[in-house]
Amino acid sequence: xxxTAAVATAPRSPFEIQLLDLEPPRSDEILVRIAAVGLCHTDxxxxxxxxxxxxxxxxxxxxxxxxxxxxxxxxxxxxxxxxVLTFRSCGRCTRCEVHQPSYCEHSGVLNFAGAxxxxxxxxxxxxxAISSNFFGQSSFATHALAYERNVVKxxxxxxxxxxxxxxxxxxxxxxxxxxxxxxxxxxxLLVTGAGSVGLSAVMAARGIARCGAIMVSDPMPERxxxxxxxxxxxVIDPAxxxxxxxxxxxxxxxxxxxxxTTGQSKVMDAAVFCLRLAGTLGLLGIPAKAxxxxxxxxxxVLARGLRIQGILxxxxxxxxxxxxxxxxxxxxxxxxxxxxxxxxxxxxxQAIDDQHAGKCTKAVLVME
Numbered sequence: 001x002x003x004t005a006a007v008a009t010a011p012r013s014p015f016e017i018q019l020l021d022l023e024p025p026r027s028d029e030i031l032v033r034i035a036a037v038g039l040c041h042t043d044x045x046x047x048x049x050x051x052x053x054x055x056x057x058x059x060x061x062x063x064x065x066x067x068x069x070x071x072x073x074x075x076x077x078x079x080x081x082x083x084v085l086t087f088r089s090c091g092r093c094t095r096c097e098v099h100q101p102s103y104c105e106h107s108g109v110l111n112f113a114g115a116x117x118x119x120x121x122x123x124x125x126x127x128x129a130i131s132s133n134f135f136g137q138s139s140f141a142t143h144a145l146a147y148e149r150n151v152v153k154x155x156x157x158x159x160x161x162x163x164x165x166x167x168x169x170x171x172x173x174x175x176x177x178x179x180x181x182x183x184x185x186x187x188x189l190l191v192t193g194a195g196s197v198g199l200s201a202v203m204a205a206r207g208i209a210r211c212g213a214i215m216v217s218d219p220m221p222e223r224x225x226x227x228x229x230x231x232x233x234x235v236i237d238p239a240x241x242x243x244x245x246x247x248x249x250x251x252x253x254x255x256x257x258x259x260x261t262t263g264q265s266k267v268m269d270a271a272v273f274c275l276r277l278a279g280t281l282g283l284l285g286i287p288a289k290a291x292x293x294x295x296x297x298x299x300x301v302l303a304r305g306l307r308i309q310g311i312l313x314x315x316x317x318x319x320x321x322x323x324x325x326x327x328x329x330x331x332x333x334x335x336x337x338x339x340x341x342x343x344x345x346x347x348x349x350q351a352i353d354d355q356h357a358g359k360c361t362k363a364v365l366v367m368e
Contacts, residue, residue, distance in 0.1 A: 005058045005123070005141035006348045007130065008047040014349040015047070015140070020058070021124045022143055027071040029145045032083060036342075037139045038062030038165035039351050039363040041195070045286050046112075046134065053114045057131030058123055061087065061111075063139025063146075064154075064164035076148040082158050086167035086318040087111055088136025088150040099320075101149070102313035111135045135168075140348070142367055152322045161366050162337050165196065166322050168313065169362065170336050172284060173200025173261070174325055175314015177209050181257050181282050185210040188251055190274050192243075193261035194218035194227045196339050196362035197284055201259050206231025207333035213251060217243060217267075220358045230338065244273035254279060259311075260295075263287040268295035278305040342366050 003022045006015040025031045043059045045051050053059070063085040067077050077083060088110040089101035096104050104110065106117075114131030115121045122145050123130040123138065132138045136150040154163060173196070177183050189211050191198045198216065205211040216227040217236040224235040236246050248254060254276035260268045263285025271281050272295050281295065295308060314321070328334035341360035343351040351363035 001143065003141045003143045006060070006345070007056050007125075008059055009056045011048045011055075017346055018125060020130060020141070022141070022145070023122045025069055025071045025145055027073040028147060029071050030067055030074055030077060030147065030151055031069045032063065032065040032085065032137075032139075032144050032146055032151070033068050034063050034065040034139050034142055034144055034367055036064050036161035036164040036364050036366045037345075038167065038169060039348070039355060039365060040169050042168065042286065043140070044352060050286065050288070050290070051112055053112055053134060054131045056125075057114055057134065058138040058140050059134045060138055060140030060144075061085070061135030062164050062167040062169065063137050063144055064160040064167070065144075068143070074148060077151060077153055082154050082156055082160060083146075083151040084154055084160075084163050084167050084322055085137045085139055085144070085146050086135075086150050086152060086171070086322065087313055088147055091149050099317045100315065101317060102315060140365075150318070152318050154326065158326075161342060161364055162340065163326065164364055165336070165340065165362055166325055167318070169196045170200045171316050171318065171321055171325060172311070172314045173197040174204035174208075174334070175316040175321060176259050176282050176284055176311050177201050177204040177211075179315040179321070180309060180311045181259070181280050183209040183211050183257055186212045187257060188213040188215075188255040190215045190217065190247060190255045190258040190271065191261065192217045192258070192267050192271055193285065194220070194223035195261060198259070198261040199223075199227060199230055199339055199361065200336055201261070202227055202231050203334050203336060207335075208328055213255070215247060215250065215255065217246075222358060223361065226338075226361065230335070238267075243267075243270040247274040251276075253277075256280070257282070259284060261285045263292075265292050265295065272296035272300065272306065272308075275304070275306055280307040280309060282309045282311045284311050340364050344368055
């Protein structure tokens with residue numbers, strides 16, 4: 001079938017809107033008509049080859065839409081179901097068996113190879129194969145192929161242009177607080193970077209985990225103001241001094257937990273010195289360099305009993321966690337819709353520019 005897609009053709013180059021051919025679903029595949037798709041920093045990182053998916057490629061991994069058809073082996077959904085798409089996992093390895101699918105032993109092949117596990121590609125342009133199956137979906141397109149392990153069924157009245165970002169960025173920030181580091185009520189938290197992931201962590205910390213002090217460090221005044229509105233008790237402009245000094249002026253002993261969403265080595269290093277004894281630093285941001293060193297000095301980490309924890313997808317099991325976040329949203333405890341700015345799908349490059357400039361926090365591309 002013919003689909004309209006945003007194609008990444010070269011690093012740091014605009015996406016191109018092109019007409020492609022999409023194969024029909026195989027026995028284990030689900031054809032989804034995409035209604036909306038979130039724009040995530042990971043998509044840009046893949047386009048720019050920090051994640052080495054072969055180009056040209058159709059990216060997109062926060063899709064939401066309506067099931068149009070399913071292969072004969074699919075039992076989880078039927079045509080007409082509304083679904084949110086997320087990362088793919090195998091469901092059979094040791095990590096999947098203990099409900100840690102974000103650390104699936106086959107994650108690389110299933111999410112980042114640019115093809116199905118057998119090497120075939122689902123998308124073509126004038127007979128030329130285009131990298132597909134990004135996060136098991138490649139949802140920067142009017143239709144996408146997905147799988148039972150990476151579709152989450154939602155209610156028939158679900159606002160798909162609101163729920164789309166739950167597939168990655170929103171569940172990453174919220175899951176970091178609620179799952180990965182599991183903040184206790186009354187505990188203190190520092191979040192570096194007030195993008196959609198960081199602000200999702202703030203909302204989860206305030207409305208669900210019931211943390212005490214919630215500090216947010218970000219250089220953009222607009223994002224600091226939004227962090228305040230969404231539950232931060234303190235906001236910090238990192239340009240005004242050393243982060244550890246600014247944090248300890250508020251909490252002299254340091255914070256129980258810190259989450260870095262920037263991926264910047266200097267920021268991660270600074271966050272280490274904001275922790276109290278036996279504190280935990282969670283790393284969520286993708287570093288700009290593949291050889292970025294682990295933050296902190298070994299003797300400081302050792303002497304202070306610190307934990308440094310990598311976090312993927314908020315350590316979430318999407319079939320369980322995404323419905324939980326939807327329930328919290330409906331109850332008013334997790335107003336993540338306040339992060340969203342909607343753009344027509346064909347304005348993907350403008351959305352990227354606006355998100356980078358801080359003119360919007362979470363861009364969602366809506367199909368016309």
